[in-house]
Amino acid sequence: MNTTTMLVLPLLVITFLHSPVCLSVTVSSSKPKVEVHEHTDAVLACEFKTEKDQNPRIEWKKRGKAVTFVYFNHKFIGSYAERAKIEGATLTIHSVTQKDSGEYRCEVTASEDHVSLGEATVTLNVLVPPHVPxxxxxxxxxxxxxxxxxxxxxxxxxxxxxxxxxxxxxxxxxxxxxxxxxxxxxxxxxxxxxxxxxxxxxxxxxxxxxxxxxxxxxxxxxxDYPLNMTILIAGAAGFVALMLFCCICVCVCRRRGCCKKSKKTKSTKPYNPHPPPPPPSRNIKHYKQTQSFMI
CATH class of the missing domain: 2.60.40.10 (Immunoglobulins)
Structure with missing residues (x-):
């Protein structure tokens, strides 16, 4: 080992000891997936470690269509108020139902640490036995x-x-x-x-x-089909067959020219626009002989 190396090593050790360390909170879960039967207790484990902050803020949230609070500001929210407890950061939900299934997030905020926020996700699946179908x-x-x-x-x-x-x-x-x-x-x-x-x-x-x-x-x-139903089906089938037969007959007749209309014969009598006047009526008058004529 040369003299230069012997001088550099102590300087690196001193520099490392006196340099500021990036302190951050760490959050994890020993069991990120939890399956329990309906109406039993579900334990959602959350472990954390801080470097400086001795009183970090702990929150639990449930993710669904929207994110809702489960534990916030040192108290449980909504329906969890009467059936949940927290120890450290581990959450226990009593008598779970299918509605409790979902994804939960444990968040720990340590304001005194360099990186102040850490989180861990736990998925809860509530198992439900068969119901009467x-x-x-x-x-x-x-x-x-x-x-x-x-x-x-x-x-x-x-x-x-x-x-x-x-x-x-x-x-x-x-x-x-x-x-x-x-x-x-x-x-x-x-x-x-x-x-x-x-x-x-x-x-x-x-x-x-x-x-x-x-x-x-x-x-x-x-x-079996009732008798009246059988008759109705047979009648409908017969009617359809009759209509089909009639259509075929009409088509054949038209193809052979049997259905053409006969033309009316014209009258050979000439048409006279000026009809002759009616013959005069004969008025017969009786005359008396008043004179005689000699030939």
Whole structure:
């Protein structure tokens, strides 16, 4: 080591020790994603460290369509006032519901630090077990017609999947089955129902949070078309066929010239603009003989 290096090193150490250090608050969360069941407590962890400020300001906000305060000026705001507490900067919300799901932000302001603001984000997801789904099953349907049964559970988190039962037997949409099932939308579709499709139908919703829930089974009847309906359909079909036949006949007749109008023959009698005067009337008068004539 040369003499120049030995002189420079002490100078660098002295300069580092006497130079001002940029002091800043640091904020973090040991659990940035929290999942809890509905009606339980949610703990949103927030840890901070300051260099100088011993009494920093702590705030909690929830981000949605707009940012709303949860904890501000050493007190809870709105609905959180009766069901939340804070220890250090860690927030605990009691008896959470689906409305509490969202993104929360912990902000710590240390005015005496060089960088005075630090923040950490925690995402809360409230899990909801399945609810009794709403099931739409018609009481009767005509044989040969299409059919769609509906099932929906709008409240469960994560979203429910669905299973249909007929006469308490689970339906499986195999390749040769006369129906199709969408386990995510909850639909059961028939292209053409038959007498064998009649029975008691119910739907079950389930997710990973709680026990499955089922709606009350409903009776589905498959009936034949009534006689008057059959007659009406046959009459309508016959009327349509008759109208079509008439249209074809008219078209053929026009093509062959059968429908042309016959021209009227003109009269051969000459037209006289000055008709002759009527013959004079004959007035017969009786004369008496007054003289005799001799030849």
């Amino acid at each position: 709403s099931c739409e099953v018609p009481s009767s349907v005509f044989i040969g017609s299409g059919l769609e049964l509906l099932c929906k559970d709008k409240l469960s988190v994560p979203p429910a999947t669905y299973r249909w039962y007929k006469d308490n037997k689970a339906l499986m949409a195999t390749g040769d089955a006369p129906y199709s099932i969408d386990v995510h939308k909850g639909t059961l579709k028939f292209k053409s129902v038959s007498k064998a499709d009649a029975g008691m139908f119910r739907c079950e919703s389930s997710n990973s949070v709680g026990a499955p829930k089922s709606c009350v089974a409903q009776q589905l009847k498959v009936v």
